[in-house]
Structures are given as C-alpha cells and as structure tokens.
Amino acid sequence: MASRSPHTRIPLVGGNWKMNTTRAAGLELSRAIAAAARANPAAEVAIYPPFPYLAAIAELAAGAFRVGGQDCSAETSGAFTGQTSAGMLIDTSCSSVLIGHSERRHGLGETDAILTRKLARAIEAGLMPVLCVGETLAERESNRAHDVIDAQLRGSLAGHPEASLANLVIAYEPVWAIGTGRTATPDDAAEAHRTVRQTLADLYSARFAERTRVIYGGSVNAKNAADLFSHEEIDGGLVGGASLNAADFATIIAAAAARCQA
Numbered sequence: 001m002a003s004r005s006p007h008t009r010i011p012l013v014g015g016n017w018k019m020n021t022t023r024a025a026g027l028e029l030s031r032a033i034a035a036a037a038r039a040n041p042a043a044e045v046a047i048y049p050p051f052p053y054l055a056a057i058a059e060l061a062a063g064a065f066r067v068g069g070q071d072c073s074a075e076t077s078g079a080f081t082g083q084t085s086a087g088m089l090i091d092t093s094c095s096s097v098l099i100g101h102s103e104r105r106h107g108l109g110e111t112d113a114i115l116t117r118k119l120a121r122a123i124e125a126g127l128m129p130v131l132c133v134g135e136t137l138a139e140r141e142s143n144r145a146h147d148v149i150d151a152q153l154r155g156s157l158a159g160h161p162e163a164s165l166a167n168l169v170i171a172y173e174p175v176w177a178i179g180t181g182r183t184a185t186p187d188d189a190a191e192a193h194r195t196v197r198q199t200l201a202d203l204y205s206a207r208f209a210e211r212t213r214v215i216y217g218g219s220v221n222a223k224n225a226a227d228l229f230s231h232e233e234i235d236g237g238l239v240g241g242a243s244l245n246a247a248d249f250a251t252i253i254a255a256a257a258a259r260c261q262a
C-alpha cells in the first residue's frame with residue numbers, strides 16, 4: 001500500500017443506479033444504504049437514482065446520504081422537453097449531479113462543449129458536481145489514455161475559475177471497465193488519477209489538485225474495493241452494478257470509511 005499523505009479528502013462512494021430498480025425496490029435499497037452510511041460516518045455516500053424516484057428517496061435519506069441526478073440540463077428553464085434542470089434537482093432535495101458519464105458522452109454524443117455548460121448550471125444551483133472522464137479501450141491500447149483524460153478535463157472545465165470549483169469531484173471511469181467485470185488495477189487507476197491531478201494543477205493550482213477528490217468507477221465490487229481505496233490517489237468509488245446490492249454496497253462503503261483509519 002502506498003503511504004498516505006496528510007490530506008483531508010473525505011472518501012466518497014457514489015451509487016449510480018443508471019436505469020435500474022423500481023420505486024419499491026429503490027426505497028428498500030435506500031433504507032439499507034442509509035443504515036450503512038450512518039454506520040460509516042467517515043465516508044460520504046451519494047446515490048444517483050433514476051429521476052422519477054429522486055423525491056421519495058431524498059425524503060427517506062433524511063441527510064444520511066446525498067441524493068443526486070444522473071444528469072442535468074445545460075439550460076436553466078424553458079422549452080426543453082424531457083430535460084431536468086439543476087434548479088429542479090435542488091428543489092427535489094438533491095445535492096449532487098453526475099456530469100458527462102461515459103454512457104452519455106458515448107451513448108448520447110455529449111461533447112465537452114455541452115458538459116462545460118451543464119457544469120455551469122450545476123455550480124450556479126449549488127450542486128456538488130461529479131465530472132466523469134475516461135478513455136475507451138482503443139484509446140488505452142493506443143497509449144492515448146493520458147491525452148484523452150487531459151483533453152476531457154480541459155474541455156469540460158473550460159471557462160470555470162478555481163473559485164467556483166470548491167465542491168468539484170472527478171470520477172475517473174475507464175469506458176472498458178464499466179459494466180464489463182474488468183477492473184483497472186489499483187496502479188492503473190492511480191496513474192490515471194495522477195494524470196487528473198497534474199491537469200488540475202496545471203489548469204488551477206497544486207493546492208486545488210491536492211484538495212480535489214478523484215474517485216474511481218468501473219466494476220468496483222465488494223471484493224476489490226478495499227484494495228482500490230487503499231491507494232492514496234483513490235478517494236473512493238463511483239459504483240454501478242454493485243450499488244444495486246445492499247450488502248455489497250455496504251461493504252464498499254465500509255472499505256471507503258476504513259481508508260480514513262488506515
């Protein structure tokens with residue numbers, strides 16, 4: 001295990017439910033997550049349920065964990081059928097939002113130019129933005145992972161001053177590891193996280209880079225979480241499939257909390 005620097009980054013575990021669960025199953029899962037979050041106060045927990053369930057889950061959470069949207073609009077309000085504004089998320093007791101998940105970058109063609117505007121709306125509303133970056137398998141195999149991560153960060157953060165990014169979280173999610181059962185090794189993930197911090201230091205300041213949480217996503221599960229989170233560069237995880245299983249997600253939360261005691 002790498003030695004721990006005396007940073008004060010609070011570990012964060014996000015559960016991205018994607019387009020899964022029903023209202024009843026989501027509420028049941030949320031009760032178990034609230035108990036796990038309360039039992040592990042050293043870690044911060046955030047859940048990103050489907051939009052229709054946000055209000056009910058935010059009410060149930062009662063502050064035990066953050067509730068967030070899986071996306072928000074680049075617009076504030078108006079004739080944008082099907083979109084949800086950052087202000088509406090706040091109005092639904094959400095406190096966070098995912099921006100630029102690869103399933104939106106690659107599945108829906110969201111560009112950095114759109115994402116920088118979504119980020120602006122999230123910040124204006126007062127949400128904690130979790131900006132997702134990560135390379136595809138082809139990009140990794142052609143040794144372009146570093147350049148892709150750097151370019152995504154520069155593109156998505158364009159025009160945002162350091163002072164507006166105090167709550168920013170970066171999620172490194174290599175596309176080849178999402179939902180595939182193929183996890184980046186802790187060393188691979190840590191190397192990518194160092195790339196993230198280099199870019200943040202270059203764009204802003206070394207202090208900002210050191211303070212900003214960088215979490216890993218891509219087939220995090222109950223078995224590999226402790227190993228990943230033991231690395232000083234990895235401040236927690238953004239979890240898909242395993243966040244739908246209460247026992248597995250509780251184990252992942254406990255692994256993140258244990259990072260503080262290590």
Ligand code: 13P
Nearest residue numbers: 016178179218219240241
């Ligand atoms: P999996 O954990 O299912 O690989 O999904 C990761 C993810 O996309 C989280 O946002």
